[in-house]
Amino acid sequence: MIVNIDDLRKVARRRLPRAIFDYVDGGAEDEYTMRANQADFRRYTFRPRVMVDVSQRNQATTVLGERVATPIILAPTGFTGMLWPRGEVVAARAAARKGAIFTVSTMSICSMEEVAEASSGPRWFQLYVWRDREIVRSLIERAKAAGYRVLVITVDTPVLGQRERDIRNGMVIPPRIGANNVLDTLRRVAWLKDFVRNPRITFGNFKDTLGVRHDPVSLASFTTKQFSPAVSWDDLDWYRSVWSGPIAIKGIMSAEDARLAVEHGVEAIVVSNHGGRQCDYLPSAVEVLPEVVDAVGGRAEVILDGGIRRGSDVVKAIALGARACMIGKAFNYGVAAGGQAGAERALDILMAEIDRTLALIGRPHLSDLDRGAIRATGAY
Numbered sequence: 001m002i003v004n005i006d007d008l009r010k011v012a013r014r015r016l017p018r019a020i021f022d023y024v025d026g027g028a029e030d031e032y033t034m035r036a037n038q039a040d041f042r043r044y045t046f047r048p049r050v051m052v053d054v055s056q057r058n059q060a061t062t063v064l065g066e067r068v069a070t071p072i073i074l075a076p077t078g079f080t081g082m083l084w085p086r087g088e089v090v091a092a093r094a095a096a097r098k099g100a101i102f103t104v105s106t107m108s109i110c111s112m113e114e115v116a117e118a119s120s121g122p123r124w125f126q127l128y129v130w131r132d133r134e135i136v137r138s139l140i141e142r143a144k145a146a147g148y149r150v151l152v153i154t155v156d157t158p159v160l161g162q163r164e165r166d167i168r169n170g171m172v173i174p175p176r177i178g179a180n181n182v183l184d185t186l187r188r189v190a191w192l193k194d195f196v197r198n199p200r201i202t203f204g205n206f207k208d209t210l211g212v213r214h215d216p217v218s219l220a221s222f223t224t225k226q227f228s229p230a231v232s233w234d235d236l237d238w239y240r241s242v243w244s245g246p247i248a249i250k251g252i253m254s255a256e257d258a259r260l261a262v263e264h265g266v267e268a269i270v271v272s273n274h275g276g277r278q279c280d281y282l283p284s285a286v287e288v289l290p291e292v293v294d295a296v297g298g299r300a301e302v303i304l305d306g307g308i309r310r311g312s313d314v315v316k317a318i319a320l321g322a323r324a325c326m327i328g329k330a331f332n333y334g335v336a337a338g339g340q341a342g343a344e345r346a347l348d349i350l351m352a353e354i355d356r357t358l359a360l361i362g363r364p365h366l367s368d369l370d371r372g373a374i375r376a377t378g379a380y
């Protein structure tokens with residue numbers, strides 16, 4: 001029975017080959033940060049108000065000027081098309097049906113144009129700070145032409161984090177069936193049927209440009225070639241010069257960097273440690289959130305990213321000053337469990353939990369939330 005996000009995770013684990021499930025579910029090194037992202041929401045409990053009329057509740061809000069039905073944003077996640085045929089398209093359609101923003105990753109399997117054609121909902125596009133500015137410039141031009149409204153620039157990947165589950169599993173894109181995983185893969189009949197019938201697992205945004213179409217390149221070798229360890233704030237100014245829409249900078253984990261990002265003119269700051277997939281032993285995103293909110297002082301919108309598994313987590317983040325929250329694994333489990341229906345289920349679960357929490361704590365609208373709605377317990 002599927003009641004919560006963890007139930008979707010269990011279905012995903014049964015359906016996916018081990019290496020693919022671990023790619024979604026895992027984090028860097030000891031996975032301390034990944035676990036802290038989730039666990040630290042338990043440091044907060046609610047301060048409910050009773051005898052409040054909560055008959056009219058609404059989680060609609062605006063994010064960077066756009067009206068949305070929920071403060072949940074689907075985070076950019078690479079290779080979602082490995083979990084389900086046309087995984088990014090089905091996830092984008094699910095988001096559009098629920099009135100949530102969908103972010104296409106540079107490393108998507110479906111191209112950004114395919115996603116744009118298939119979904120009419122609000123769409124953002126995510127980029128890295130890569131070495132080759134001509135590749136980046138052409139991606140930005142395509143994103144503009146395809147109607148993406150916000151550019152999300154991920155800045156926490158000067159090098160790739162060490163994901164030890166991927167290394168042990170020999171994870172490559174597209175997935176290869178070999179001696180080490182043949183038995184495990186054959187057990188995942190439903191996934192395997194889809195994989196065999198839909199052999200188009202490739203880097204959708206580059207299939208005509210980078211010549212990576214047919215070679216099974218390892219995740220590490222492709223990305224490390226492009227990630228630039230020489231990034232600086234000048235790069236952000238360059239992005240600003242070629243993109244006239246709003247920019248969200250993703251991967252900010254300190255007040256100092258939040259201030260610098262505001263000085264460089266970003267419209268949104270995504271407090272994020274990449275779901276604990278990059279640098280291990282960073283604090284959780286929710287721990288850093290209040291410091292960033294205070295440093296930004298309303299000059300940009302702040303988005304919390306990392307660890308959301310419950311609607312109550314979203315409510316806590318908004319009480320701490322976030323405008324919206326990104327979810328990564330939560331919707332990936334949904335896509336893996338049931339394609340579009342599974343992603344819709346993930347959103348339904350979280351949105352119902354947000355709604356119920358707002359009722360039970362006597363704050364019927366997101367605008368009723370402030371730090372007085374929660375208390376820090378310090379305990380788990």
Ligand SMILES: Cc1cc2nc3c(=O)[nH]c(=O)nc-3n(C[C@H](O)[C@H](O)[C@H](O)COP(=O)(O)O)c2cc1C
Binds near residue numbers: 107272276326330
């Ligand atoms: C399978 C997977 C792939 C991801 N790929 C990307 C990516 O291509 N670009 C990016 O900026 N972040 C990527 N992320 C990080 C997410 O955008 C987000 O920061 C993270 O998932 C949030 O934590 P959560 O999974 O606990 O919600 C990925 C995360 C996952 C789980």
